[in-house]
Amino acid sequence: MKKFLPIILIIFSVAVIQAQNKIAVTIDDLPLSRIRYYEKDYYQLVTDKLIENLKNQNAPVIGFVNEYKLYTDSTLDESKVKQLKKWVDAGFELGNHTFSHPSANKIPIEEYKQDIIKGERITKEFLKTAGKEMRYFRHPFLQTGLSLEVKNEIEKFLRENGYKIAPVTIDNSEWAFSFAYDKAFNQHDSVLMKKIGEDYINYMRDRLEYWEGQSEALFGRNISHTLLIHANPLNADYYDELCNMIRAKDYEFITLDEALKDEAYQSEDRFIKSGGISWIHRWAITRGKGKDFFGNEPETPKYIWDFTGLNYE
Ligand SMILES: [Zn+2]
Structure with a gap:
């Protein structure tokens, strides 16, 4: 035993030095992004497949709901409510993403507050039945207000209503890939769908590495990350x-609760510009980092913008 001790010590110290990277997966626009454009059979199929895959990964996720997606022509649609129920039945934590996905930068604050409350009705009931609570809020478009007054007022309102803000560090344009993927699907172009899928994964690897670098630059270490993706066919x-x-990048999947225990999330955020940007950059801007800190973000391939006709800003 004695002769193995140095080896054991070496293995142990390497394990301590190489602390595993940590990431929480957050999924927006439940029950399904762009559900209103899909036929019933299709949105049922996609929801089932997505939830099945999420469960198979055994990694915690939190989903953020827009209850306006449960309506068809202003009437509550039971088949869409069923899709939301699937998320609850799968045991996932759910948060509020407002009712109708407005931007805090574009509507009066009172309207925004009402939209938050309107957005919790059905989900809260479901969670209650499952013995759970709605604890987190995600700002649509990650837009948090164009003045400190508005931003702080929203934060106060959220606190008073039992919500914690769900920040995002791994910001990305996955939504644009998803839009392109849907368009290729509608054109029955399976070759293009495959290309978009593969490019999506490579792009997300580049984004992950970029934010790791920005985290190192701001905090001197790789903080616990929060990843934003959407509920979609992609x-x-x-x-x-x-x-x-x-x-493969040596990450352990953790809950949002665990991620937010990282003290980085206590950093001050006084960002009041229009962009829906990563919290790493909000903290960096608040700390007065200069222009050279930013930039060089891995870009979405140009063909995605061209094919979808979407505009980046
Ligand atoms: Zn959203």
Whole structure:
């Protein structure tokens, strides 16, 4: 035993030195992004596939709900409510993403507050039945207000209503890939769908590495990250590949609760510009970092913008 001791010590110290990277997966726009554009059979199929894959990964996730997606022509649609129920039944934590996905930068604060409350009705009831609570709020477009007054007022309102803000560090344009993926699907172009899927994973690897670098630059270490993706057909097909990529970068999947225990999230955020940007950059801007700190973000391939006709800003 004695002769093995140095080896054991070496293995132990390497394990201590190489603390595993940590990441929490957060999924927006439940029950399904762009559900109103899909036929019933299709949104049922995609929801089932996405939830099945999420469960198979055994990694915690939190989903953020827009209850306006439960309506068809202003009437509550039971088949859409059923899709939300699937998330609850799968045991996932759910948070509030407002009712109708407005920007805090664009509507009066009172309207915004009402939209938050309107957005919790059905989900809260479901969670209650499951013995759970709604604890987190995600700002639509990650837009948090154009003045400190508005930003602080929203934060106060959220606190008073039992919500904690769910920040995002690994910001990305996955939503644009998803839009392109849907368009390729509608054109029955499976070759393009495959290209978009593969490019999506490579792009997300680049983004992850970029934010690791920015975290190192700001905090001198890789903080516990919060990843934003959406409930969509792209992730229904590529969630396994996404998780494999993240695991290959030596990440452990943790809950949002655990991620926010990282003291980095106590950093001051006085960001009041229009962009829906990563909290790492909000903290950096608040700390007065100069222009050279920012930039060089891995870009979404140009063909994605061209094909979708979407505009980056
Ligand atoms: Zn959203």
